Amino acid sequence: MEPTPRTSSQPAAWAPLFVIVLSAVSCSSPKEAAKAPPPAGPVGTPIEIPVPLGLPPVAAPANNKPTVETVALGKKLYYDTKLSADDTVSCASCHGPAHGFTDGSPVSTGVGGKQGGRSAPTVLNAAYSPVQFWDGRAASLEEQAGGPIANPIEMNLPHEAAVRKLNADGEYPKLFEKAFGPGPATIEKVQMAIASFERTVISGNSPFDRYQFGGDKKALSPAAARGLAIFKDAAKGNCVKCHTIDDKYALFSDGKFHNLGVGMNAEGELADLGRYTQTKVEADKGAFRTPTLRNIAQTAPYMHDGSAKTLRRVVDFYVGGGNSNPQLDKDIKKLELSGREREDLVAFLESLTGEIPKEVLSQ
Amino acid sequence: MKRLPFVFVTLVFSGCNSAPKPEKAKVPVSTTAPKVEYFHVDAATAGAVHGRVSFAGKKPVRKKIDVSEDPMCAKMHAAGLYDESVVVNPNGTLANVFVYVKQGLEGKTFEPSKEPVVIDQKGCRFAPRVFGIQTGQPLNVVNSDPVTHNIHPLAQVNRAWNQSQDPQTEPLKRRFLQREVMIRVKCNIHSWMRAWIGAVEHPYFAVSAQPDGSFELPNLPPGDYTIEAWHEVYGVQEQKITVKPSGKEDVSFTFKGE
Structure with missing residues (x-):
């Protein structure tokens, strides 16, 4: 790791x-x-x-x-x-x-x-x-x-x-x-x-960056390249809706807050109200800031409460359409993805591990 | 400037006037909270309905399910996972038929059981596939598998909900509050997974058993009833019966295949 x-x-x-x-x-x-x-x-x-x-x-x-x-x-x-x-x-x-x-x-x-x-x-x-x-x-x-x-x-x-x-x-x-x-x-x-x-x-200059911005079409494995297409396809993953990719760079975050229904207690209520605790706006209940996906393969477990242990489980969670609740983001829907497409998405996420300047590491 | 204190005074007064209102309102709410009179079955006269669901016709060939959506599920079923929408028992009876009292209990309110009904996600299947629950009775959703599951009851009368569940997490607790026969349940992550829930407002429901197709509705007060039997592929049938005091009534259903 x-x-x-x-x-x-x-x-x-x-x-x-x-x-x-x-x-x-x-x-x-x-x-x-x-x-x-x-x-x-x-x-x-x-x-x-x-x-x-x-x-x-x-x-x-x-x-x-x-x-x-x-x-x-x-x-x-x-x-x-x-x-x-x-x-x-x-x-x-x-x-x-x-x-x-x-x-x-x-x-x-x-x-x-x-x-x-x-x-x-x-x-x-x-x-x-x-x-x-x-x-x-x-x-x-x-x-x-x-x-x-x-x-x-x-x-x-x-x-x-x-x-x-x-x-x-x-x-x-x-x-x-x-x-x-x-x-x-x-x-x-x-x-x-x-x-x-x-x-x-x-962190940048990941295999994805070399493929997307550096013109190196061999930088991604075929599975990761298919995963990128699914990631971007509005009818497939539509992940870019929030985990953004721009023309010249990719932050993989819109910097905004979204409710996926993560962190429901056993009774089906949101355990942590997230953004709402700051704004007191009803629609912000259970919404959390979109995290970057850079180096995501190294940052398990996932989600604001660390509830998802693996990237496959994160992908499955999105395939399932999140957890229903009154403030569920309108863009969170059941995804129609085959088993291979789900694995391709994971392969793509793993391609986001980039270079971190060695100067920032402890001695 | 002079008017300012006056305004303040009226504000304070109006505040005082309005304040006691909710206080007053509270009192009747707590005392007139609807007190439900639950019906108690007289054990001395209670009867029962029992029977069996038969299957006529050619036993359908069970289809092999494509489990490629999840390699972990595929691993659990190396020999293949087969469709369970029609389960014919070796003795020619039909399992997974939901049988319940459709009519005849009107005006009687039964206390919901506090005992939770458990639905497990195990081997990438819902278990049980068909079950009943009393309205208000707790439903515990368990995931015994090493994969993330999703339970999505497509309720029409009750509120539909959708929840993913990671392995080794505490059971989800849910309830259904209205009669709904049946609620189709799917898993958004594993498209082949199905379950059916019959929610009724009394405890008189059963599912025809594996391996003998039998069912029983015990402790039923004497009266005239319509009994309905539901199967996910073959539809519904009903029969009218009279249960005499302490009577044991036999009701049998036969579903025909292709």
């Missing part, structure tokens, strides 16, 4: 690709400076994140363009268990490279063995998602990064305590100064650094 990044067609390191654009982008404009308090911002060497085949450029907020220093600091924080109350859990504990930046469990285990009700979504290509979390409750990676640190069932470390811990550390203060200029670590800087690192955790 360890993702082995193949770098044959990509530069071995990004360093040569770093585009130095200097102050114009990262320095706050006079208008911004007039505001109080001045927002934290990176001060180091800006970088352009190299984008593999099949992905669009990575966007970042104007006040947090990635730099060598913020990405490095974010990586250290991401893999550091110091961000948890008892030094046992890091971001990578639940979003680790060994499982396609998830944890291989139906639901994750936080500090003190506590468990939640949702499965850890992959961090891979989260940079492209318009909102974060299964229910979309964070509008940015920055906002998302603060959540699990303080969540009592995850890392259980209140933000003030986290910052105190980092400022008392032997290494972090100078890394924060390098990344954000003079001044102590703040939770805002922690979130910005982690978000910048996460923007580099991307």
Whole structure:
């Protein structure tokens, strides 16, 4: 299950690709400076994140363009268990490279063995998602990064305590100064650094990308190529309706929320109301954010509650037409697929395992 | 500005006026909640209907089912899986006929059994294929197979629903609230899987047995009844009978094949 990044067609390191654009982008404009308090911002060497085949450029907020220093600091924080109350859990504990930046469990285990009700979504290509979390409750990676640190069932470390811990550390203060200029670590800087690192955790150049965007018609096996056709065919799988493929790139997610009826309790009621918990809109009951399908073969089990153990079971679930409930998405219908077509779809999904830059893996 | 407090006062008052209404409404609701008088059968006079379903004509050849949709199902049936829409017993009787009291129990309300009826998804078949359930009685859906199944009762009178079920998951619990004879059940994932559910508002239903085609409707109060027998291929038949106090009535049906 360890993702082995193949770098044959990509530069071995990004360093040569770093585009130095200097102050114009990262320095706050006079208008911004007039505001109080001045927002934290990176001060180091800006970088352009190299984008593999099949992905669009990575966007970042104007006040947090990635730099060598913020990405490095974010990586250290991401893999550091110091961000948890008892030094046992890091971001990578639940979003680790060994499982396609998830944890291989139906639901994750936080500090003190506590468990939640949702499965850890992959961090891979989260940079492209318009909102974060299964229910979309964070509008940015920055906002998302603060959540699990303080969540009592995850890392259980209140933000003030986290910052105190980092400022008392032997290494972090100078890394924060390098990344954000003079001044102590703040939770805002922690979130910005982690978000910048996460923007580099991307996966593309999969066999599918080489077939679809690279003109290599041998990149997919015949079964996977048939699976791709079924995936796209509105009368067959119609998977692209939500797991999108665009002309020049494929994110495999519309970034929206859909109800499949996953997670019904024994009585036939939705156990988790998903997007509704944020919007209180009736139609959002039981709807969850469409996940990317990148590296899906590495991120079992599937669905927001980790209820589907294998890709075949996921395909069978869709063939069955989901689980009926009042808010079932109108596009979820019984699929007419033969046994071979179902296997072809699985073969296609397995072709979505792409290259992950080796720089994002722990040392 | 001066009018503002006045407005507030009226708002508060109207709030006070409306507030007790639901309180008042609550009281009658709880006291006048419909109390159902369940009918109790007098054991001293209760009778029974029993009988058997015969099959006449040529025993149809059972067709082999294409199970290629799921390699796991194919593996479970290396020797082939055969269609079970007509099951003729070795003694010439017909199994899987749903027999129930169609008429004669009007005005009597029977307490739904609390004992769940279980339908299993086993060997990529529904088991049992044909069964009855009392309206309001729990139905537990079990998946004993190593594959994902789907149960989709195509109810017309009751609410139709559709649910997939992974292996080793807890039973789904459902109920049917209206009489419906029969509800066709399919699996959206395995197109050959079929079951039929007869939902009736009393406990007088049975399915002709394998291997002898017999059925029994015990503990039936004396009276005049219409008994209906339903088969998924051969349709329905009915007979009128009178059950005398403590009487044991014999009713037999014969379905004809091609």
